[in-house]
Amino acid sequence: MPWEFFLGNAAHRLIGYMYGVNHPQNRVFYNTRTLSEILAERGTGDPSRLLKHERNLRPDILDLSSRNLFEIKPWNDKGLQEGRQEAKTYLTALNRAVMVGSAFNAGADFQGEILIRFARGQYIWRLEWHTTEPGVVQYRWTRSQQRFASEAAAYEVGQWAELTEQEMQEYGGWVGQAVDEMVSRRERLATFSGAVGIVIEVMGNAATGFFSSVILGRMSTGAQQPPAQGGGQIIPFPTRPPPVAPPAQVPAAAGVSLPRR
Known part of the structure; x- marks a missing residue:
């Protein structure tokens, strides 16, 4: 490859992996399970409420315990825009179908x-x-x-x-x-x-x-x-304070997103 x-x-x-290290007691999914499968976990939600194109979506990090979601993207403007849109899509789908517990949120x-x-x-x-x-x-x-x-x-x-x-x-x-x-x-x-x-x-x-x-x-x-x-x-x-914005120039490798599985 x-x-x-x-x-x-x-x-x-x-x-x-490091998210799991920081939250060892939480039930977390890492881009290996679909939204349909996640919602069915312990009766969290009703997968039938998902739209057809939403059923097989796989969030990068979805913490079922804290109800937080993260999308992992390269350090550039395109990555930020794509991550923002994907996180919004996932949260809309999840919160339409959630039945047990609080709503899902964008993690921080x-x-x-x-x-x-x-x-x-x-x-x-x-x-x-x-x-x-x-x-x-x-x-x-x-x-x-x-x-x-x-x-x-x-x-x-x-x-x-x-x-x-x-x-x-x-x-x-x-x-x-x-x-x-x-x-x-x-x-x-x-x-x-x-x-x-x-x-x-x-x-x-x-x-x-x-x-x-x-x-x-x-x-x-x-x-x-x-x-x-x-x-x-x-x-x-x-701990160091994060930069205020992604740099204009980034390594070429940072422009690659992990293909959805």
């Missing part, structure tokens, strides 16, 4: 960032996302402006540059594979208060990203040291 798909898919999977205040570290001295990549308006989460990929010995050093400097097309072509598949492997393990992660950053290490030609059970034990006791072994670390990132 093209590198654009790998990076778009990786962004959707990581953002959805969901943001974060993830660092991806490569072996052999490449730049450190970053996936960043913010709820730019209720119901719309926008993301972008960037990289450190220089090479760093650690992801913590890169984060401390906080200087990020757009990825070149060559970089995305060369490493996009590795990143996509690392993300897919990590998310597929579906390990429960403890979280710090505030924003949390994940570091996924991409090793050689076989990308791997995983989180050792050691992390959970150390974090549950309040320790913040990374595990002695393993390809992934969790480090606390202080």
